[in-house]
Amino acid sequence: MAFTLAIVIFIICYLFIISEKINQALIALFGGVLLILTKIYTWKDAFIQYIDWNTIALLFSMMVLVSITKKTGLFTYIAIIFAQKVKGAPVPLLIGTALLTAIGSALLDNVTTVLLFVPIILTLTKILQLPTFPYLLTIIFSSNIGGTATLIGDPPNIMIGQAVEHLTFLSFINNLGPLVILLFAFMLAFVVWRFRNELVMQSNLVEDLLKINAKEYIHQSPMVYQSVAVLGLTISGFLLHPFLHIDLTTVAVFGALLLLMLTERELDTEKVFQEIEWITLFFFIGLFMLVGGLEEVGAIDELARYIVWITEGDLPLTAILLLWISGLISQIINNIPFVAAMIPVIEEFRAYGMANVDPLWWALALGACLGGNGTLIGASANVVVAGLAEGEGENISFFRFLKYGVPLVIFSMLLSMIYLYFRYLRPFLNPLFISIIN
Incomplete structure (x- = not known):
């Protein structure tokens, strides 16, 4: 029940945020307080664990x-x-x-x-x-x-x-x-x-x-x-x-x-x-609280484990999937909690017999950092620029930004995938996968 509730609250708040009909900071904070009212976590959890x-x-x-x-x-x-x-x-x-x-x-x-x-x-x-x-x-x-x-x-x-x-x-x-x-x-x-x-x-x-x-x-x-x-x-x-x-x-x-x-x-x-x-500042606090709800119920950890299950420990496939998933998720939520959840998962890949997991680190870094260009809340810098502009009477529309941000992220992911393939992954690919690509 808590798992579903945290996801529903996050999605509803996110929809209100992108609609721009109500102040974004107010919506984010309201969602965070809802998580506390529904006992997803406590104020102590929010202040000590989730608000950065x-x-x-x-x-x-x-x-x-x-x-x-x-x-x-x-x-x-x-x-x-x-x-x-x-x-x-x-x-x-x-x-x-x-x-x-x-x-x-x-x-x-x-x-x-x-x-x-x-x-x-x-x-x-x-x-x-x-x-x-x-x-x-x-x-x-x-x-x-x-x-x-x-x-x-x-x-x-x-x-x-x-x-x-x-x-x-x-x-x-x-x-x-x-x-x-x-x-x-x-x-x-x-x-x-x-x-x-x-x-x-x-x-x-x-x-x-x-x-x-x-x-x-x-x-x-x-x-x-x-x-x-x-x-x-x-x-x-x-x-x-x-x-x-x-x-x-x-x-x-x-x-x-x-x-x-x-x-x-x-x-x-x-x-x-x-x-x-x-x-x-309060918008950031609200966002941290909303994402904290997903962390508390294990939604981000489940996603990380799902990646491992799909790839079955295959390095090239894991790197590419990690690149795209981190890039896509970073457009929706702050990339910090996802990276925090993935770090111990990548470290465990050595148990699968991977001698060199560096390509996974670079895939994670590229996806998380470049994916932030997708939306106005995808990265901390985006939120700050929008806030400073609004303070001077220059409003940046969420959907207007989206029109340029999403294509850039998709292009960035494609170029990053090609870069990862030729610089790191090609020696690890099995012959069948190489024949399919070529």
């Missing part, structure tokens, strides 16, 4: 850092300089945004990257009167693709790297980097081609843009230097994570609290908190 407070704290801390830094005019200054360098040309602006987002997501985490870039892009599109959707879509796609390339770029990769000691930072770059570069190039070409008619430069606005003195937008006060210093210190902490062994959340929380203390006399803390995207 590390993610919530990381998001909150970065929102604080970005909010204070935004007050200094730094983002506007960067936006104007960036736009002037490309002379306001919409397509080069889009390409530059994509490159910077992808690189930032690979070196930092994708949530931090979008928190830094979205305010800049929203400022630029307003100055140049350009449509925001193509740029926000590009940021989401670039962050998820770029984050796939490294151990710290996306939460699923961090989890896999922590579970498998020999998969180092360089291992991820070496094994996933080539595919990520190829996928990024295809994605960028598609977005530029699809929105080429909408990305039109208005010469009068460009002339006005080039006349702007960007320095005038910087508020000359100690807060500017304090914000830049603390933001730089925080980002450095992220980059040095493999060496310092201090988790990203601790670095972000320390940075946020330090900046709040340094700027308290100039900017009241209450005003900073008023500008936090609370709706986004």
Whole structure:
């Protein structure tokens, strides 16, 4: 009974979320409370086991850092300089945004990257009167693709790297980097081609843009230097994570609290908190509670065991099935609990006589990270971008995003399957399967 009830509550809430008729955070939280009322789990279970407070704290801390830094005019200054360098040309602006987002997501985490870039892009599109959707879509796609390339770029990769000691930072770059570069190039070409008619430069606005003195937008006060210093210190902490062994959340929380203390006399803390995207944070809490219901009744574990049963321990078939299932599921629920459920399952595959299960790790990482591009709730970065955009009056429709996200995920899975086949799986295929493929 509990199994069916948890799935029904999740499906109904998900349908309301994609309908966008009621606030998404409200629906997610309501579903989570329903799970508690129906005794699927308790408040204690929700707070201790299922709500990922590390993610919530990381998001909150970065929102604080970005909010204070935004007050200094730094983002506007960067936006104007960036736009002037490309002379306001919409397509080069889009390409530059994509490159910077992808690189930032690979070196930092994708949530931090979008928190830094979205305010800049929203400022630029307003100055140049350009449509925001193509740029926000590009940021989401670039962050998820770029984050796939490294151990710290996306939460699923961090989890896999922590579970498998020999998969180092360089291992991820070496094994996933080539595919990520190829996928990024295809994605960028598609977005530029699809929105080429909408990305039109208005010469009068460009002339006005080039006349702007960007320095005038910087508020000359100690807060500017304090914000830049603390933001730089925080980002450095992220980059040095493999060496310092201090988790990203601790670095972000320390940075946020330090900046709040340094700027308290100039900017009241209450005003900073008023500008936090609370709706986004509560939406995450609700989503964690909804997915926690599926975890509590064993729905995710059952899916993992079902994969093992279907493939009967065959490595190539398991890798391909794992790629597609993780890619499809990551469009519907957050990829973190699925990866958590699959890690011990993959580790048990050695008992089936598999000497090398590394292809399974790469299949899981690719499916979970790239699958997040499918829907607005498929990855943390997607939800954050949508929340920041809504805060500026730029609503991203769930179904409009779906129209671009799902085809990209299907293409990504096909390309990933080909990549896995030629780089890892071909030596393990039996002769009959090879003859069928060829």
